[in-house]
Amino acid sequence: MFNLSSLPELTPEDLLTYQEAIKEELQKIIPAQKFTLFFPAAKPDYLSKQDIFIEKNKIHLAINYSQKFLGVITLHNYTKRRVRGLKTALPTILQLILQHISIYKKFFFNEQLHIYTSNYIDFFLQETIRDILLGLNPKENNFSSNYFSVSLLAINPLLKEYPLKTQKFLLQEIIGLVQTNFSPWPLALLSGQKLCLLLTNLNSSKGSSLLTHLWSKLHQHNFSHPVLKNKLKLNFGVSLVTFPKDFDSQELLLNNTEIIPLFKEKLDLALEKSLQFKEPFSFDKILKLGGRIKEVNCEEITIDIGKESKVQDGYIFTVLNKDKINPKEKGKIIIKEVGQKQSKAKVIVNLEPIYKIKKGDRLKLTSQSDSKFYLDYKNTILEEARKILESYGQVKLALFQVKSEKISHKDSLDLLEEEIQKITSPLFITSNETQIIAALYQESNKELKEKLLKLEQEFYKQHQITFYVGVGHLPLPPFHLSDLYRNAEKALIHSRYYEERPHLAFFDSISLTISGDRMFSLGNYFDALSEYQKALYLDAKNILALNSLGISYAKTGNLPRAKETFLEVLKIEPGNELARYNLGRILEQLGQEKEAELVFLQCKTPLYRGFSLLRLGKKAEKQKDFKKARDYYLQAKELLPNYSQPHTLLASLYLKKEEMEKAKEELHQALLKNSLDALALNLLATIYLKNKENLSLAESLAQKSISLKPEIPEFWKTLREILAAQHKEKELAFLVN
Structure with missing residues (x-):
């Protein structure tokens, strides 16, 4: 049992994060058509004497927790026959719901260190990987996809040589250093004293840059003893693993829960190499430059990397000496037997007696045309x-x-x-x-x-x-x-x-389609094109391959061919809504907007019709026809009751028209349906900034939007403006840099 006094406090940010859970629990007691959440600067007058206020079609509930006012919940068009007797009970029920959320927060958040727990890492990975796996499948048109990659950037500080109190002090200092320099990404406790940053939507160069930057910051910082104040030299392992980049096609067939332990294994392996070589390590670097000679027995060599590092039969490695600055080549080896953690190899080029291959020598993967099998x-x-x-x-x-x-x-x-x-x-x-x-x-x-x-x-x-x-x-x-x-x-x-x-x-044709899908999922779009073309050579009416071929043409920038391909799909299968919607998108990109509009309006099923209307709404909004845009968005909202996008786009429209309350209400509805809608989070932060209210909440929302979509410059601009409004010069200076 939890000691209730030890439960963490709740914040408006927590209420936004868990608003769906609050709504579900309240709906069990008193069903309502709509649920909204607001964060006024002070408790409204109508709730000053009691925590519930009932109108004809609305119930307002004050959210109080640990003697602090946090916000207001409004239930619209509630079931009136269920209200009797609940006037005194509802505030108490809400307190119990908030208590459960506080327990949940304790499970996910380490109050002592002010960082997330390993449970949160598992939850975060489960949600993001599931989203990415849907987006990687060319057969899915995953309209609500938020991510194209997820990364863990891990830090393993070696603190065990110090007394326990000193370890705790140094860990807090490391956490503070990382949080200052790597806002807005969430920081979590991986295990023991290992920490990791949770990153999304980073390309390879950005990930590599952050890995190097973190290594530099940790090694340039002056750590000192908490009492004696003498300088301390700390050693760190720093590693980066990214999904799906660091996972092979076989691993991508696993489900999200099966991938999580594999993710952590890869992270630990890269951390081990970072400590071994005293340099930052991404997972893909292990195979390229992370192996070492473990044993030398005449011509047979044992190396310290195996299947878990993606070593395969026939791989050829160059053997280098231990000199980091000016490494000398000693010879070449070829892998002949692969184990899980180590492999056997034989020498194929030996430059002895000039350079003798020894235990501890470093390995560099050599480019080879065919090394999958011996x-x-x-x-x-x-x-x-x-x-x-x-x-x-x-x-x-x-x-x-x-x-x-x-x-x-x-x-x-x-x-x-x-x-x-x-x-x-x-x-x-x-x-x-x-x-x-x-x-x-x-x-x-x-x-x-x-x-x-x-x-x-x-x-x-x-x-x-x-x-x-x-x-x-x-x-x-x-x-x-x-x-x-x-x-x-x-x-x-x-x-x-x-x-x-x-x-x-x-x-057969399906084998080639599956092969194409696997290549597509790894981002090898030109190879995928080739596979789909061969699949169609074997079966010209393979609709799956034909649709995927069109998507691949679009991905590789060949829009005219993509258009032809989707038209061909519709010729064979006139009712194929995915092909029709994709054709509309291609026509848009080709500048054929009237033709695109006609195609979008031919979509019949709620899903494709709804998203077609959203695209038409964006077009109308761009042309300053706000009434037409609003009509399209409202129609889409009816067709897409489980999606956040119609609410977010309506909010954006209302924001342009300075209708703040309407915008705020739509954004709360959007986040209720998808708490990871980055644009909704950013727009809500913008509203709080414009109203100059609850700037700490605005900052938190802006940070979360960036952690989801760091590639969008406008999100960073919003955060800079919020920091400037709070006169947070130090954080602002870091962000500008």
């Missing part, structure tokens, strides 16, 4: 495939991968290989360190499918072990023998999309 292994398969193709006129390559782990992976692979030979009689079979079995066949697709289904059924019946199998073949030109392995890989990935047994897929 080259000899892959070439052997393709050579055998060539012979089969010449003899039989056709060849199939099946790749098998065990899913179940009821027994050791190696044992299950051995069992599977025996059964493959016995039941399917391949012309050639082999396996490698990547735990994939490859088998070559000459049968037709139909004959091979029958054999593979029989294998799957009997193997599962006998051993209760599930496996994936992808079959690659060469459908027609433009596929060549060199594509056989890649086609089998794509089919293997395709097989993982089947939720039920058997997990069997033959390479």
Whole structure:
């Protein structure tokens, strides 16, 4: 049980954050059509004598907590038959709701250190990753997406050599230093004394810049003993991990809750490397420049990075000496066996006796054209495939991968290989360190499918072990023998999309569409284009591939081709609303505004019709036709009851017309539907600034909007104006810099 006196105080910012929870709890007691939240500078006269005021269609509740007035809740068009007897009970019920929020805040916020807890990190990652995963899928038109990336920037201060009181003092000083220099991003306690900043929507260069800046600030700061005042030299690990950039295509198939522990593992690994090399480390730097020689045994080398750092068979590393300023090359090694945390390699270039490869030498990843699998292994398969193709006129390559782990992976692979030979009689079979079995066949697709289904059924019946199998073949030109392995890989990935047994897929148009989607999700839009084009070569009526092709053309700036593609989708499937909406957006970008308007108005379903009306409203607003814009926004609000955008755009319009109260009410409704609507937060901050009321709340709102969308200059401008209005010269100077 919580000691109620130990619960944290609540602020207007907390009420905004948890307003949806407050609304839900009050709705259980007294249903109302609308819920609004206001923060007047002082308690209104009508609530001066009591904390509830009931009108014909409204109930006003004063929000008091810990003897402080925080704001007012108004319930509009409430259910009147439920009011009797609640006049005295509602303020008490509200107090209980606020108490629960305070308990929730204690769970998420460390009052002692004035930073967020690790529970908040998990919550933050869960919400942002889910949002990003939706946005990465070209099949989704995720209108409410707030993010394209999320990063954790971690700090591990080594304080254990100092007494406990000194550790606490130094940790507080580090927190203060980070909060001063890295406002407005939230700071949280990761674990122990590890801290991390929660960052969103940073591109690679900005992330790298912040990582270097944090390292510099920590190492340039003069830390001193709290009592003796002598200078202390502190050591830090500083690391950065970004989603989705630092996650491979397989990891992107996981759901948001499965990704979180993986995120933290990557962060710890990068922190470990930062402490080891005494320099800041992003996760992608581990593979490029974060490996070291662990053991040297004649020509066999053990290195200290493995699968968790994305090392793969066939990767080639240059071996460097330990000199950071002027590193000398000692030779080259190639990876031949990959473990989880370390790998085995053999020397392929040795510059001994001039430079002898030693334990502790640093590794630098060498650029290589094909290092996914050990080259000899892959070439052997393709050579055998060539012979089969010449003899039989056709060849199939099946790749098998065990899913179940009821027994050791190696044992299950051995069992599977025996059964493959016995039941399917391949012309050639082999396996490698990547735990994939490859088998070559000459049968037709139909004959091979029958054999593979029989294998799957009997193997599962006998051993209760599930496996994936992808079959690659060469459908027609433009596929060549060199594509056989890649086609089998794509089919293997395709097989993982089947939720039920058997997990069997033959390479086809859908395999290529899935491959294109994976490339699209990683930002490789030109590669995705190529995959969608090949998918359409195999099936010209693959609507999924055709729609994604149009989106990829748009992403790569080829708007005329995007337009043609969406028109082609609508020719095949006239009712495809996603293609129609996307066509409207492309026409807008091409400057064909009348045509775009006609297309938008043809959208029928509430979702696409609603967002089409929002775009038309923006156009009308740009043309200063505020009445028309307002009408479009109001129609969109009816069609999109669960989205914040209509409220936010209406508020922006009201703000331009100086109708502050209307704007404020719409913004509260927007934040009730989406507390992470960055524009709504910024506009609400602007209103409080213009009214010169509750500037601390305005500052908090502006900071939150920047933490969500740091790439928008207007948000930073708002924060600067709020700081200037409060005469916060120190923070303002930092922000300007």
